[in-house]
Amino acid sequence: MKLQRKNRLRALSLGAVAVSGALALTACGSDDNGGTSGGSSASAKAGSIKCDDAKGQLLADGSSAQKNAIDAWVKAFSQACGVQINYKGGGSGAGVTAFTQGQVAFAGSDSALKPEEVAASKKVCDGGQGIDLPMVGGPIAVGYNVPGVDNLVLDAPTLAKIFDSKITKWNDPAIAALNKGVKLPDLKIQAFHRSDESGTTDNFTKYLIATTPENWKYSGGKAWQAKGGQSAPQSAGVAQQVKQTSGAIGYFELSYVKDGIKSVSIDTGASKPVAPSSESATAGIAAAKVVGTGKDLALQLDYKTKAEGAYPITLVTYEIVCDKGNKADTLPATKAFLRYIAGEDGQKVLASIGYAPVPDEIIAKVRTTIEGLS
Numbered sequence: 468m469k470l471q472r473k474n475r476l477r478a479l480s481l482g483a484v485a486v487s488g489a490l491a492l493t494a495c496g497s498d499d500n501g502g503t504s505g506g507s508s509a510s511a512k513a514g515s516i517k518c519d520d521a522k523g524q525l526l527a528d529g530s531s532a533q534k535n536a537i538d539a540w541v542k543a544f545s546q547a548c549g550v551q552i553n554y555k556g557g558g559s560g561a562g563v564t565a566f567t568q569g570q571v572a573f574a575g576s577d578s579a580l581k582p583e584e585v586a587a588s589k590k591v592c593d594g595g596q597g598i599d600l601p602m603v604g605g606p607i608a609v610g611y612n613v614p615g616v617d618n619l620v621l622d623a624p625t626l627a628k629i630f631d632s633k634i635t636k637w638n639d640p641a642i643a644a645l646n647k648g649v650k651l652p653d654l655k656i657q658a659f660h661r662s663d664e665s666g667t668t669d670n671f672t673k674y675l676i677a678t679t680p681e682n683w684k685y686s687g688g689k690a691w692q693a694k695g696g697q698s699a700p701q702s703a704g705v706a707q708q709v710k711q712t713s714g715a716i717g718y719f720e721l722s723y724v725k726d727g728i729k730s731v732s733i734d735t736g737a738s739k740p741v742a743p744s745s746e747s748a749t750a751g752i753a754a755a756k757v758v759g760t761g762k763d764l765a766l767q768l769d770y771k772t773k774a775e776g777a778y779p780i781t782l783v784t785y786e787i788v789c790d791k792g793n794k795a796d797t798l799p800a801t802k803a804f805l806r807y808i809a810g811e812d813g814q815k816v817l818a819s820i821g822y823a824p825v826p827d828e829i830i831a832k833v834r835t836t837i838e839g840l841s
Contacts, residue, residue, distance in 0.1 A: 476796035485729055486780030511787045521800040525615035527815040528555040529562020529575030531701040532667050533603045533784040535601050535722040536822050537575070540808045543816075558701055560664025560689050566597060566787050572797040573805070574787040578689060586710070588789070593641020595791025598763040600833050604752045604823035606743035608724050609731040611716040613637055615652060620645045622734040627675045627682035632656050635672060637714065645734060656738050659708045659717035662698035664689035665731050670768075670782040671718045678771040678779070716768075718780075721745075722821035733780065736773040747778035748823040753782070757829065762790045762836050764829065783825070791841050805837045 509611070527537075534556040541552045547765045554575070557559075563584055564573035569591035579599045609626065611619060616637075621629075625641050628634040634641060639652040661668045668691055675683035685692040697707045699717075706723035709715040716731075721743050733741035736760030741747050751772055759765035766784070772779050786805060793801060807813045814824040825833065 473787045491816055497512075506649065514723070515812060516544060516547040517663045517803060518550075519799055519803050521550050521803040523800060524551035524553065525572045525797055525800050525804065526553050526555075527562075527573050527575070528557050529571075529787070530559045530564045530577050530666055530784045531556045532559075532577050532605070532607075532720045532782060533575050533822075534702070535567065535720075535820055536603050536632060536817060539820060540804075540813060541818050544804050546806055548800075548803060550804070552800075552804065554672045556701065558661075558663040559666035559669070563787065565814075567591065572788075572801045575784055575785055577782045577784050578669045579759065579763075580684050580787060588787075593683050593790075593792030595789045595793075597787050598790045599759055599765045599784030599785040599787060600805070600809070600836060600837070601764055601766055601783045601825050601829055602706045602805075602833065603817060604748055604825050605717050605745070605782060605784075605817075605821065606721050606748040606751070606778045606823070607667060607674075607780045607782055608721045608743040609718050609780070610706060610728040610732075611731060612709050612711060612713060612728060613652065613654065613693045616649060617729060618646075618649070618732070619729065619733045620734055620740045624676035624682045626731075627679050629656055629697065630660065631683065632658070633682075634712060651746045652712045657712050657715040658696040659705050659712075659715060660691045660693070660698050661700070661702075661705060662691075663700045665701075666784070667702060667718065667720070667782060671780060673768075674770040674780045693743070720782075720821065721748075724821075732777065735777070735779050737775050737777070740774075741776060743778050743780070745818040745821065745823045748781050749826070750777040751779055752775060752783065752823060753777075753826055757828070757832070762839070764832055764836065766829070781823075788835075788840060789824060792838075793840060802837060802840050805840075806834070809833045809837055 537554045541701045559576040563576050565571045566574035567587035578838040583837045585596050586682045629634045648822040669689045672687040676687050699705045702719040705717040706719045709717040710728050730743050755766040766783050
């Protein structure tokens, strides 16, 4: 009890540096094998974290899109409760596989479970099954590195042609038409995509399929299907390649847009192009509908939105957990951690580090579901 009280007081004392911690997290980012040097933004209310009987350690894997958010949350939760959480961030596909094989307490995925994955989860969820809990929202930024170009506007058809190797130079007439008055260089486009199975890829290509099917004739999914281009693992890997390659373009979460990477504004058909931000992503996610059944809260996003100020290329990251049949030795810590990140304090962390909180109506359902986990 004394140790726990000491940990809680220590976490509370970090609250005064919450804002600077958030900025440090955004600046430092993360790798895919460890944590960030930031994350103290999550500690603003760490003293109020309800630990219950949480103890020991949790293993988790999955979405690299939410890695920066998870790192911030884990730091605050671990300080408050003394629980070690190892979130690998190996990508959505790796996370779902690890979950259905019973290797992790929970997984993160930017795509909801498929029917066959739900069926596989029943083997590890004793008397239950895996469910999707939307926890992190955010824009998928299209980041670029084109010397001399500080502001760039693209639309869905142009993006599709770039990532399908149909547009190969930055001064292509289609790009120039969307950027009147901008001096575009005669420079080869270096398009980067994910090499691993990724929910970020799934959501990015869902946007292209929904908005410009005549230019993106692939079925979509977590694995990249278009020919050409170059690849890198995890969001951090794609961002690193864009950062160091002149003429590069790639897709990743907004928290990875830094250190020389700029983000594309999207011409959606609204009165003005929309840049990715927490606010514009929240506006884009606001029209999402719950399409999961039972305790599953999978969402359907509106990629074709033309609402003013709504960014269309968004994703929602789900925490995947058993509704029933969670392992007895990890259930208390899993529930306590999920309760914190779905709570008001946990969700408040998101906007400061480039993510979007889950809309109130949806996160309220998530909180109720977490309390019923067994």
